[in-house]
Amino acid sequence: GEEVAQTPKHLVRGEGQKAKLYCAPIKGHSYVFWYQQVLKNEFKFLISFQNENVFDETGMPKERFSAKCLPNSPCSLEIQATKLEDSAVYFCASSPQPGTTGGTQHFGDGTRLSIL
Amino acid sequence: RKEVEQDPGPFNVPEGATVAFNCTYSNSASQSFFWYRQDCRKEPKLLMSVYSSGNEDGRFTAQLNRASQYISLLIRDSKLSDSATYLCVVLSGGYQKVTFGTGTKLQVIP
Numbered sequence: 001g002e003e004v005a006q007t008p009k010h011l012v013r014g015e016g017q018k019a020k021l022y023c024a025p026i027k028g029h030s031y032v033f034w035y036q037q038v039l040k041n042e043f044k045f046l047i048s049f050q051n052e053n054v055f056d057e058t059g060m061p062k063e064r065f066s067a068k069c070l071p072n073s074p075c076s077l078e079i080q081a082t083k084l085e086d087s088a089v090y091f092c093a094s095s096p097q098p099g100t101t102g103g104t105q106h107f108g109d110g111t112r113l114s115i116l
Numbered sequence: 117r118k119e120v121e122q123d124p125g126p127f128n129v130p131e132g133a134t135v136a137f138n139c140t141y142s143n144s145a146s147q148s149f150f151w152y153r154q155d156c157r158k159e160p161k162l163l164m165s166v167y168s169s170g171n172e173d174g175r176f177t178a179q180l181n182r183a184s185q186y187i188s189l190l191i192r193d194s195k196l197s198d199s200a201t202y203l204c205v206v207l208s209g210g211y212q213k214v215t216f217g218t219g220t221k222l223q224v225i226p
Binding site: 033035042043045048056089091104105106108109 | 150214218
């Protein structure tokens with residue numbers, strides 16, 4: 001598609017439950033990024049993919065967070081055993097191959113995760 | 117020290133004023149620089165890329181100072197609709213290590 005599509009728009013989970021978020025990048029974009037934004041504060045980079053391969057995962061809290069980008073499927077971000085502090089808006093972005101337009105990121109609308 | 121730093125503001129300016137923001141970065145090998153705009157509860161949107169020679173888009177001017185490792189955004193003749201958070205973005209590591217600044221909040225007042 002022509003836009004980054006994130007689902008669901010809003011996800012509510014009880015503390016300790018699992019949460020799974022989805023992102024369909026723009027068709028033809030090879031790079032996908034996940035960010036966490038808590039209460040309109042700074043963007044925290046979580047992980048990036050080059051096609052289905054992890055490109056940079058230095059921001060991922062590995063003990064509970066995992067992510068995948070499989071061929072012919074939306075990318076996903078999964079949080080096990082959610083905590084109150086996981087409440088945030090999770091943004092996904094995609095970008096084309098590095099090159100003349102390599103740096104421009106196109107963002108989805110975000111998924112608002114609320115942990116109760 | 118954070119890799120990319122911005123003054124969080126808020127910058128409260130009257131309509132018609134000129135306002136400038138700076139963004140400093142610590143990695144001297146950083147390759148590309150951008151300004152994004154984020155409206156309340158919305159996704160960030162690209163405002164403009166920042167080129168070494170400086171670039172202008174209407175009322176917006178972006179500059180890069182590699183020697184001092186900062187980029188700037190100048191907004192002339194501020195409009196109410198310019199009220200938003202402005203995010204500085206720095207790319208390094210082959211264009212794909214992306215670091216966002218904390219954002220600078222601008223509030224244009226009537």
